[in-house]
Amino acid sequence: MRGTVDSIYRHPVKGLTPEQMSSVELEAGAYFPGDRDYAIEVGPSGFDPVNPKHISKQRFTVLARFPSLARVKTRLDDAKGTFHLGDAHGFGVEARLDTEDGRGAVERFLQAFLGDDAPGKLRVLESPPGYRFMDHPQGYISVMNLASVREVARAIGQPVDPLRFRANVYVDGLKPWAEDEWVVNQKLALGGAELTLFKPIVRCVATHVNLETGERDIDMVGQLREHFGRDTLGTYFSISQGGRVAVGDAIEA
Secondary structure: OEEEEEEEEEEEEEEOOEEEEOOEEOOOOOOOOOOOOOOOOEEEHHHHOOOOOOOHHHHHHOOOOOHHHHOOOOEEEEHHHHHHOOOOOOOOOEOOOOHHHHHHHHHHHHHHHHHOOOOOOEEEEOOOOOOOOOOOOOOEEEEHHHHHHHHHHHHHHOOOOOOHOOOOEEEEOOOHHHHHHHOOOOOEEEOOEEEEEEEEEOOOHHHEEEOOOOOOOOOOHHHHHHHHHOEEEEEEEEEOOOEEOOOOOOOOO
16 A cells, blocks of 8 residues: 655644745654644643643643634744744734744733633743653654545535645545545554554544634534544554655655
8 A cells, every 4th residue: 555745734832823844854753844843821730841741722822722722823932932823903913932932922812812712821931851642642743645535525525625634644546435445553653653543533623623714613523423434534553663754755565
């Protein structure tokens, strides 16, 4: 079973804009580089950077809780170390996430954007070494089969933006639902790296959100259940062998 890497994405801040990459260097036993390094808590989340434990995404600014966040477009400039936020009106902020002043600017921008929808004070959190703000503590890297996404779009009769699923690697050239033939602990060759399958990804209401309008316009979980008898789409893997992965590379199970 062989396909190709169509696109690669990271999500520097949990819940905010995906950023496309042409290639990535994966490290065995590590998380996807630059992915969910930061999260923004809504009121005290209980996160302890000295003793970090997995915390529900509902404690953070995520699309599942605040769909309007999709209208905020963000970008992390690695060269400058600055984080950019902007809304549809052109108002924006450029700040560093590694300084107190910079984090404060981001917090104020999003607090004003969300207004009364945010019931608590926003605070930017940075992940300590060996930890990421993932939906699942063992979701080191996520892979999405684009043929399966197209099959969902066909079944529901409307286009589906694959970025709704916030994966790291989107692959093409496989048949729809080819991932259902993969089993736990199966190895997957991805470019110069090797992945080990952990589990299918259970989808949530974040996938209901239109990434341009910030409105919930597709009951994605309901549609998956109605048409396919499932609530999973996409797969979590761990990185068993490091290596470079680039757009156009082969994927083989």
